[in-house]
Amino acid sequence: MMKKIAPSILSADFSRLGEEIRAVEKAGADWIHIDVMDGHFVPNITIGPPVVASLRKATTLPFDVHLMIETPDKYIKAFADAGSDVITVHAEAAVHLHRTVGFIREAGAKAGVTINPATPLVTIEPILPDCDLLLLMSVNPGFGGQKFIRSSLEKIREARKLIDRIAPAVLLEVDGGVTLDNIQSIAGAGADVMVAGAAVFGSGDYTETIKVMKEKIRG
Numbered sequence: 134m135m136k137k138i139a140p141s142i143l144s145a146d147f148s149r150l151g152e153e154i155r156a157v158e159k160a161g162a163d164w165i166h167i168d169v170m171d172g173h174f175v176p177n178i179t180i181g182p183p184v185v186a187s188l189r190k191a192t193t194l195p196f197d198v199h200l201m202i203e204t205p206d207k208y209i210k211a212f213a214d215a216g217s218d219v220i221t222v223h224a225e226a227a228v229h230l231h232r233t234v235g236f237i238r239e240a241g242a243k244a245g246v247t248i249n250p251a252t253p254l255v256t257i258e259p260i261l262p263d264c265d266l267l268l269l270m271s272v273n274p275g276f277g278g279q280k281f282i283r284s285s286l287e288k289i290r291e292a293r294k295l296i297d298r299i300a301p302a303v304l305l306e307v308d309g310g311v312t313l314d315n316i317q318s319i320a321g322a323g324a325d326v327m328v329a330g331a332a333v334f335g336s337g338d339y340t341e342t343i344k345v346m347k348e349k350i351r352g
């Protein structure tokens with residue numbers, strides 16, 4: 134499987150989101166990563182289902198929707214109906230994570246689970262075979278443009294081993310502080326999908342940035 138780049142629109146120009154998505158699609162992005170924040174689970178508020186629904190018209194690329202919200206069960210159907218392809222929930226926010234993952238699949242989306250840097254991998258081990266994607270946070274969620282937490286590399290290696298052993302169909306995604314300088318080690322540690330916000334949208338040339346990223350992750 135080819136490794137993927139998922140630009141996070143959190144660092145895009147919010148007054149021109151549709152154009153920004155079309156620009157990264159043209160530049161070679163594989164997925165569009167959409168960060169949903171509620172001001173409770175994380176100290177920031179971003180976008181909701183109506184925005185996802187209107188952006189759906191801008192591209193055919195998969196929407197990778199990262200819910201950084203409390204009580205995710207309440208909003209899963211709305212995000213699925215808005216056109217999300219993958220919906221990822223935080224293990225720290227879902228009280229009955231197995232049930233939540235079931236809701237995502239029933240709503241017609243692929244089910245992702247994610248854990249914060251301080252949450253150990255064993256937390257998600259029991260439900261990994263019932264998921265489509267594991268997202269490892271390599272920053273504390275809430276803001277774009279933060280520094281990659283070094284210890285995440287070892288966690289990525291461990292997650293790769295765990296997936297290969299018990300749930301080989303699950304994709305491993307990494308989110309937070311991914312740059313041109315570290316993307317090669319992140320892919321080398323076993324990540325399949327690399328989220329990049331500031332590194333893509335903060336660069337002057339999306340096409341060149343994504344091209345160089347893809348060369349570095351080719352393996």
Ligand code: DX5
Pocket residue numbers: 141143144166168199272273274275276277278279308309310311328329330331332
């Ligand atoms: C962090 C978000 C990330 C963020 C990544 O809370 O979940 O997706 O946008 O941005 P960068 O790549 O700038 O760290």
Ligand code: ZN
Pocket residue numbers: 141166167168199308328
């Ligand atoms: Zn994210």
